Amino acid sequence: MVQKLDTLVETPSQTAGPYVHIGLMPTYAGNAGYYDEEIATSPIADGAKGEVIEIVGSVFDGTGWAMRDALLESWQPDAAGKFAGQEGADPAVTGHCRFAADAESGEFTLRTVKPGKVPARGGGFSAPHISVWICARGINIGLQTRIYFEDEDNSADPLLARIEQRPRVDTLIAKKIGEGKYRFDVRLQGEGETVFLDI
Amino acid sequence: MTDLGPLIPRNREAHPDAYDPAYKTSVSRSPYLPLLSMESGLSEETGPTFGHNKLGALDNNLILNWTKGAAPAVGERILMHGRVVDENNRAVPNTLVEIWQANAGGRYRHKKDGYLAPLDPNFGGCGRTLTDENGYYQFLTIRPGAYPWPNRGNDWRPMHIHISVYGHSFGQRLITQMYFEGDPLINHCPIAATIKNRSQLDRLVAPLDLASSRPLDFLAYKFDIVLRGRRQTMFENKLEGM
Numbered sequence: 001m002v003q004k005l006d007t008l009v010e011t012p013s014q015t016a017g018p019y020v021h022i023g024l025m026p027t028y029a030g031n032a033g034y035y036d037e038e039i040a041t042s043p044i045a046d047g048a049k050g051e052v053i054e055i056v057g058s059v060f061d062g063t064g065w066a067m068r069d070a071l072l073e074s075w076q077p078d079a080a081g082k083f084a085g086q087e088g089a090d091p092a093v094t095g096h097c098r099f100a101a102d103a104e105s106g107e108f109t110l111r112t113v114k115p116g117k118v119p120a121r122g123g124g125f126s127a128p129h130i131s132v133w134i135c136a137r138g139i140n141i142g143l144q145t146r147i148y149f150e151d152e153d154n155s156a157d158p159l160l161a162r163i164e165q166r167p168r169v170d171t172l173i174a175k176k177i178g179e180g181k182y183r184f185d186v187r188l189q190g191e192g193e194t195v196f197l198d199i
Numbered sequence: 200m201t202d203l204g205p206l207i208p209r210n211r212e213a214h215p216d217a218y219d220p221a222y223k224t225s226v227s228r229s230p231y232l233p234l235l236s237m238e239s240g241l242s243e244e245t246g247p248t249f250g251h252n253k254l255g256a257l258d259n260n261l262i263l264n265w266t267k268g269a270a271p272a273v274g275e276r277i278l279m280h281g282r283v284v285d286e287n288n289r290a291v292p293n294t295l296v297e298i299w300q301a302n303a304g305g306r307y308r309h310k311k312d313g314y315l316a317p318l319d320p321n322f323g324g325c326g327r328t329l330t331d332e333n334g335y336y337q338f339l340t341i342r343p344g345a346y347p348w349p350n351r352g353n354d355w356r357p358m359h360i361h362i363s364v365y366g367h368s369f370g371q372r373l374i375t376q377m378y379f380e381g382d383p384l385i386n387h388c389p390i391a392a393t394i395k396n397r398s399q400l401d402r403l404v405a406p407l408d409l410a411s412s413r414p415l416d417f418l419a420y421k422f423d424i425v426l427r428g429r430r431q432t433m434f435e436n437k438l439e440g441m
Contacts, residue, residue, distance in 0.1 A: 008286045008425045012399045013214045014376040015222075015390060016361065019309040023299025023325045023361055030310040034265070034323055036255050039295070040247065062227035069311075075246065075369040083245040096247035103311075121205065121240045131242045133372055138224030140215035140393050142374060146242075159237060188228050198209060198234035199243050199370060 013141035020071050020135060021100060028100050040098040043074060043112045048092035050079025050113035055147060055174055055182045058106050059134060062189030066106030069136050073098050074110055074147075076130040081116030114149070120158045127157035129172075134186065144197040147184050148173045163195060171195050204430045206239040206370045207286055215393035222389045223350050243370030244429075249295045251329060258327050261300075261340035265308075265323030272322035274303030274341030276417040279377070279405070282334045283364060286428035290334030296424075297327040297363040298338055305346030305356075314346055339417065345384055357384035357391065366426040377422045378404045 021029035027038060044052070058066035074097045077083045078090035093113060101108050110130075117125040130147040148154050150173050163169050171194045174182035186194045217229035257264040262271050279298070283291040301307045301324065304316035308324050322341065330336045345355050359376045366372070378385050385391050385404065394400040411419035 006288065007428070008284065008288055009213050009399070009402075010210060010286060010427055011373060011375055011402060011425045012394045012396075013373060014361075014393070014403070015225075016363075016374045017376075019299065019307045019312060020361070020374075022307060022309050022323075023297050024363060026323075026325055029308070031308060031323060031325070034325060035258065035327075037253050039249060039253060062229075065227075067228075073372070075242065077241075083241060085245060085248060094247060118241050121238060126240065126242070129242070131369055133369070135374055136228065138222070138226075138228035140217055140219065140222070140225060140229075142372060143217075143230070158240075159235070162235060162237060189231055193230055193232055195232075196230050196234050198211070198236040199206075199239050 015137060015140050016071065016135040016142075018069055018137040020069075024071060025098055025100055040073070040094070040096045043076065043093065043095050043097040043110075045092040045094070048078070048113050049090050050116075051180060053112060053114050053180045053182060055110045055112070055130075055184050056107060057184040057186065058108065059101060059136070059186040060188065061138075066101065067136060068101055068103050068106050070101045070108070071098065071135055072100070072108060072110075073133045074112070074130050075133075076112065076115040077118055079113050079116050081118045081128075083118075124156060124158060126159065127154040128152050129157075143188070144199065145186065145194055146172050146197065149176075149182065150174065151176050159197075168195050203244070206243055206368065207428050207430050208236065209427060213396065213399050215395070219389070219393045221351075222393055225393070239370050244368045246365060246368040246371065248293070249329065249365075254327065254329065259336075259338045261298075261322070261324065261326045261338060264326065266321050270321045272302065272341050273319050274322075276339070277342050278337060278339055278411060278413070278417050278419040279360060279422060280335070280337035280408075280411060280419060281421050281423040283330050283336065283366075283424045283426060284334055285366070285371075285426050287431075289428070290330075290332070291366055291426055292330055292332045292334055294330050294334075294367065295327060295365045296330060296336045297325070298340070298360050299325045300340065300343040300360045301346055303341050303344050305344030316344070316346070342379070345382075350389060354389065355384055355387070357382045357388050362422075362424070364424055364426060371426045373424075373426060375424075376403060377420075379420060380404055380406045
C-alpha cells in the first residue's frame with residue numbers, strides 16, 4: 001500500500017434550486033424585513049471613487065428563454081484595482097453584490113463602479129473585469145464567468161488570450177449602450193454560448 | 200500582502216456534471232462547451248468578508264427568527280452543526296454560512312411555491328451565521344418535510360436544507376444541500392443522483408448526532424463542509440505588484 005494522502009475532497013455541489021432567493025435575497029423572495037440588514041445588496045456605498053456604471057442583461061437558457069429565476073453574484077476591485085481588504089482599497093467599495101433576474105422580464109441590473117485593472121499572476125495585468133457567479137434551478141454547480149468592457153483595452157488580458165476560438169472572446173465583453181450603461185447577456189448553451197470558467 | 204498560493208484546482212469528478220437528463224431542468228441550462236481552466240488569480244483568491252455587526256441575535260435560530268422570538272415554529276426541533284474546513288484540513292474561521300429550507304410540511308415561504316401543504320405562520324425558513332475561530336457553526340431549526348416537484352411523474356425531494364458558504368475567496372464559493380441519515384427518498388432523487396460518486400453523495404448525508412442532542416429539547420445532525428484549499432509551495436511565486 002502506498003502512503004495515504006491527508007488532503008480532503010471538496011464537498012460536492014448541488015443546485016441552488018428554485019427558491020434560492022429565500023436564503024440569499026429574502027426581500028426579493030417576498031420576505032422583506034427578515035433580517036435587519038441584508039448582505040450584498042450593493043457593491044458600492046455613497047462616495048465610491050470612480051465611474052458609476054450600470055450593467056443590464058439576461059441569462060438565457062438553451063432555448064433562448066431569459067431565465068426568471070437566475071441569481072447572480074459579482075466580485076470586483078475598486079476603481080484603482082484594489083479588492084476590499086487589500087491595503088489602500090476604497091472603503092466605499094465592498095465589491096460584492098447579489099442580484100437576480102426580474103421575475104417578470106428576466107432582466108437583471110448591476111449598478112457599481114467600473115473596476116480598475118489588477119496584477120496577474122506571473123506578471124502583467126488583467127484588463128478591468130467583474131467576476132460573476134450564476135446559480136439557479138437546473139445548474140448543478142455554480143457557473144463562473146467574467147464581464148469585460150468593450151471600451152477598455154482587453155488586448156493583453158491573460159484570460160481572454162487563452163480563449164482559442166477568437167469569436168468566443170466576444171461573449172465576455174459588455175457592450176456599451178449609453179453613457180455609463182452596458183449590456184451583458186449570458187447564454188448558457190448553444191449559439192453564442194458564454195465562456196464559463198474553471199479557476 | 201503575502202501570496203498564499205493559487206487555489207487548488209477544483210476536482211470536477213467530485214461534483215455533479217452540468218448536464219444530467221434525469222434532472223430535466225439541467226438539460227437546457229448546461230453549457231455544451233468545456234469550461235476554460237486556468238490557474239487562479241486575485242479575482243478568485245480574494246473575496247468578501249462579513250462582520251458580526253451585520254448579524255442579528257436570532258439569525259441562526261430558524262425556530263424563532265421569523266417571529267422575532269414571539270412564537271416557535273412547528274416541527275421536529277433540530278440542531279444542525281459542524282465545521283467548515285479547507286482541503287488541507289484547516290479551519291475556515293469567520294466565514295458566512297447561510298441556509299434556507301421548507302417548513303415541516305415541505306412548503307417554502309416563497310411567492311412561487313404553490314404546494315398545497317400550508318405555510319407555518321411562525322416559520323420563515325432562512326438563517327445565517329459566521330463560523331467561529333475553529334470553523335464551527337450551528338443552527339437551530341426544524342426538520343424540513345419532503346415535497347413533490349414537477350420533474351418526472353412522481354418525483355419527491357428528500358428532506359434537505361440548502362447551504363451556501365463563502366470561504367475566504369470568491370473561488371471557494373459553494374452552494375450545496377444537506378440530506379438526513381436514513382431518508383429513503385435520497386435513493387430516488389434525480390438531484391442527489393447528479394453526484395455520480397456514491398461516497399461523495401454520502402458526504403451530503405448528515406448523521407444523527409445523539410451526543411450533541413439536548414435531552415427533552417432537540418436532536419442534532421452533524422454536517423461538516425470542505426471548501427477548496429490553497430496550494431502551498433516553497434517556490435516563490437509572488438503576484439506582480441504585490
